[in-house]
Amino acid sequence: xxxxxxxLVRAPLxxxxxxxxxxxxxxxxxxxxxxxxxxxxxxxxxxxxxALALLAGWVDDGALVLGGFLSSWITLRWMRSLExxxxxxxxxxxxxxxSSFGIGVLIVSWLQTTLPRTTLLLASFLYGQAxxxxxxxxxxxxxxxxxxxxxxGLFFPWLRVHLFDREFARSLGMPVEWIDRLLLAxxxxxxxxxxxxVGVILMTGLLVxxxxxxxxxxxxxxxxxxxxxxxxxxxxxSGVLLSIHGAVAWKAYMGIARxxxxxxxxxxxxxxxxxxxxxxxxxxxxxxxxxxRSRSFRKKIAExxxxxxxxxxxxxxxxxxxxxxxxxxxxxxxxxxxxxxERRAASVVRLHRLWEVYLTELGVRPDExxxxxxxxxxxxxxxxxxxxxxxxxxxxxxxxxxxxPRRGAKR
Amino acid sequence: MNPYWxxxxxxxxxxxxxRLCTGEIGTPAPDEIQIFTLSCVAAACGCIGPxxxxxxxTMLANSLSHTLLLGIVAALLLLSGGSLVLGALIAAVLTxxxxxxxxxxxxxxxxxxxxxxxxxxxxxxLCLIALFFPNAHLSTEAVMGNPDLLQxxxxxxxxxxxISNALFVAVxxxxxxxxxxxxxxxxxxxxxxRLYQGLLLVATAATLVCAFRAVGLILVLGxxxxxxxxxxxxxxxxxxxxxxxxLIGGIVSFIxxxxxxxxxxxxxxxxxxxxxIAALLPVAYAxxxxxxxxxxxx
Numbered sequence: 218x219x220x221x222x223x224x225l226v227r228a229p230l231x232x233x234x235x236x237x238x239x240x241x242x243x244x245x246x247x248x249x250x251x252x253x254x255x256x257x258x259x260x261x262x263x264x265x266x267x268a269l270a271l272l273a274g275w276v277d278d279g280a281l282v283l284g285g286f287l288s289s290w291i292t293l294r295w296m297r298s299l300e301x302x303x304x305x306x307x308x309x310x311x312x313x314x315x316s317s318f319g320i321g322v323l324i325v326s327w328l329q330t331t332l333p334r335t336t337l338l339l340a341s342f343l344y345g346q347a348x349x350x351x352x353x354x355x356x357x358x359x360x361x362x363x364x365x366x367x368x369x370g371l372f373f374p375w376l377r378v379h380l381f382d383r384e385f386a387r388s389l390g391m392p393v394e395w396i397d398r399l400l401l402a403x404x405x406x407x408x409x410x411x412x413x414x415v416g417v418i419l420m421t422g423l424l425v426x427x428x429x430x431x432x433x434x435x436x437x438x439x440x441x442x443x444x445x446x447x448x449x450x451x452x453x454x455s456g457v458l459l460s461i462h463g464a465v466a467w468k469a470y471m472g473i474a475r476x477x478x479x480x481x482x483x484x485x486x487x488x489x490x491x492x493x494x495x496x497x498x499x500x501x502x503x504x505x506x507x508x509x510r511s512r513s514f515r516k517k518i519a520e521x522x523x524x525x526x527x528x529x530x531x532x533x534x535x536x537x538x539x540x541x542x543x544x545x546x547x548x549x550x551x552x553x554x555x556x557x558x559e560r561r562a563a564s565v566v567r568l569h570r571l572w573e574v575y576l577t578e579l580g581v582r583p584d585e586x587x588x589x590x591x592x593x594x595x596x597x598x599x600x601x602x603x604x605x606x607x608x609x610x611x612x613x614x615x616x617x618x619x620x621x622p623r624r625g626a627k628r
Numbered sequence: 629m630n631p632y633w634x635x636x637x638x639x640x641x642x643x644x645x646x647r648l649c650t651g652e653i654g655t656p657a658p659d660e661i662q663i664f665t666l667s668c669v670a671a672a673c674g675c676i677g678p679x680x681x682x683x684x685x686t687m688l689a690n691s692l693s694h695t696l697l698l699g700i701v702a703a704l705l706l707l708s709g710g711s712l713v714l715g716a717l718i719a720a721v722l723t724x725x726x727x728x729x730x731x732x733x734x735x736x737x738x739x740x741x742x743x744x745x746x747x748x749x750x751x752x753x754l755c756l757i758a759l760f761f762p763n764a765h766l767s768t769e770a771v772m773g774n775p776d777l778l779q780x781x782x783x784x785x786x787x788x789x790x791i792s793n794a795l796f797v798a799v800x801x802x803x804x805x806x807x808x809x810x811x812x813x814x815x816x817x818x819x820x821x822r823l824y825q826g827l828l829l830v831a832t833a834a835t836l837v838c839a840f841r842a843v844g845l846i847l848v849l850g851x852x853x854x855x856x857x858x859x860x861x862x863x864x865x866x867x868x869x870x871x872x873x874x875l876i877g878g879i880v881s882f883i884x885x886x887x888x889x890x891x892x893x894x895x896x897x898x899x900x901x902x903x904x905i906a907a908l909l910p911v912a913y914a915x916x917x918x919x920x921x922x923x924x925x926x
Contacts, residue, residue: 253739254687261846295910299857308853311686312910315850319906322772322847326900343768344754418694418771418846419754422747425740432736467759479758482751489748496734504734 241449244424260420262292264321285409345416345481456484528562570615668786670877773844
């Protein structure tokens with residue numbers, strides 16, 4: 218592909234992709250610990266450190282990471298000290314974030330006058346400028362990705378325990394506090410590195426959107442991490458490509474000579490879009506799937522109520538539900554129950570009355586059990602029915618002295 | 629000719645008071661416009677900041693400060709710069725609706741949904757700015773403000789918001805206090821906590837918009853939270869805090885402008901006034917803490 222050959226495109230493309238993967242993995246970590254907003258404060262708090270590093274004349278990635286790491290670490294410590302003085306967490310976070318960012322702004326204003334050549338680099342830290350990435354950055358990001366992947370891969374069982382059951386991990390003798398520090402340090406490093414691509418303000422998006430997207434598809438940790446990484450990679454790559462080609466297209470369309478589409482916001486927008494799409498279409502956990510599931514459940518409830526009414530020989534007005542029951546063979550054309558329909562209705566009634574007996578055994582008054590049973594009759598599974606039968610010693614009548622149909626019977 | 633040119637720190641205060649007394653302040657110097665505007669912004673924030681902190685709404689304010697840029701850009705594009713406040717209000721409603729929607733309907737944990745909403749809306753705003761306002765420094769000014777470009781009209785707007793916030797808090801004080809500290813009891817009395825939550829949000833959006841030009845969208849958060857936290861060392865009475873917080877904010881702004889002028893005079897480097905104030909707020913917090921308590925700061 219010609220993209221590969223073009224050195225101006227290759228480094229930003231690869232670099233943005235790699236650091237997006239790393240950020241996605243770190244973001245997955247924060248997401249699971251419910252500490253997404255830590256990513257927010259870490260990215261804003263790196264700003265003064267980055268500015269100071271530039272002031273000292275260090276322009277390479279390693280020095281910038283060191284500066285960003287130190288300033289965000291100091292800000293986090295300050296935030297913790299605020300929390301210890303009974304400041305609510307969110308306020309401590311906001312204050313620390315605004316103050317450290319402000320200090321960054323102050324240092325940048327100083328730099329703008331004394332070292333004007335670095336100003337452009339600093340401006341790129343706000344919103345990212347992947348175009349400034351070099352082959353050296355690509356190698357560094359690649360190394361970081363490999364390290365993170367190795368870390369997750371080698372220590373997967375321990376990390377899983379640590380994330381989901383800290384006390385159990387502690388009881389196993391795992392050094393829980395040190396693991397926390399190590400994880401936080403890797404977040405700090407990744408964020409400091411990623412700022413060159415998406416910038417200080419948007420970093421949270423790159424951290425959280427892939428995790429949200431991945432969570433929609435799976436409940437298991439390993440697929441979760443893989444999908445998050447994939448979403449990150451896709452966002453990073455398409456963001457860079459879209460910003461290049463989009464800029465070309467817009468220049469042609471508007472007839473202007475100079476135009477750059479910012480890469481950082483595009484990467485985050487694409488990641489957010491992927492998250493939104495995942496939340497909608499993912500099977501089982503997606504909104505569309507849940508919508509249809511709940512709709513079919515409501516249909517089931519309506520059907521079973523109708524079947525029960527027919528079973529009890531109550532008059533049933535014509536309705537779409539009735540037509541559906543006829544179509545599916547539970548009810549005859551004339552409006553009577555078929556064999557299958559009788560059996561299904563009887564089993565629903567059985568569940569209803571079993572539940573009423575159960576509640577009465579628990580001490581609920583007989584005139585209060587009906588409402589709960591009306592709901593539970595659609596939800597109780599075969600397994601629960603067996604256990605109830607066993608538990609209640611196979612009762613034959615409910616609290617209202619109505620007979621309970623035997624299992625599989627029609628009456 | 630700017631009368632504050634070459635002034636040092638104490639001279640700024642002296643000049644200001646003198647011009648105030650002689651009435652020369654009627655044609656305000658840029659420094660004075662800055663002082664007025666920033667103090668009013670600080671006062672506006674100090675009136676509602678305490679409620680935001682006590683109701684744990686600061687994350688929402690944080691989110692709102694980012695999404696507001698989209699509201700402003702949309703107002704500039706669609707209403708042709710008509711009412712920025714309208715754009716801000718729409719942005720506020722959108723933020724709350726999306727965050728709640730994502731959290732409830734799509735079952736995302738709350739912190740993740742806040743993070744997703746504000747970064748994506750902010751990213752969208754940045755793209756729109758790049759497409760339609762490529763030459764404006766809107767994106768950097770949005771987060772840092774540009775106090776040097778302030779005009780008297782900005783000071784009047786800030787004063788208006790400060791007064792309206794103060795009135796809002798004064799008139800609804802009892803209900804705000806009740807819904808903050810005991811929302812369930814308020815419900816039993818027929819007072820809706822959600823109503824006052826909404827009103828506070830509207831006030832916050834208006835405050836953020838008027839602070840937009842002056843201090844930018846991120847540093848205004850410092851104004852919302854910092855003075856209240858500092859005032860907290862002096863009093864636990866909400867009434868007193870609502871007077872102390874704006875006062876502390878106003879004083880810090882004044883000192884910040886004076887310090888900025890002083891540093892410009894002494895070193896010749898024009899530092900960011902907003903950055904100075906944002907750095908001063910934690911200093912004020914630490915100073916008040918040290919004054920009030922005999923324990924070491926860390």
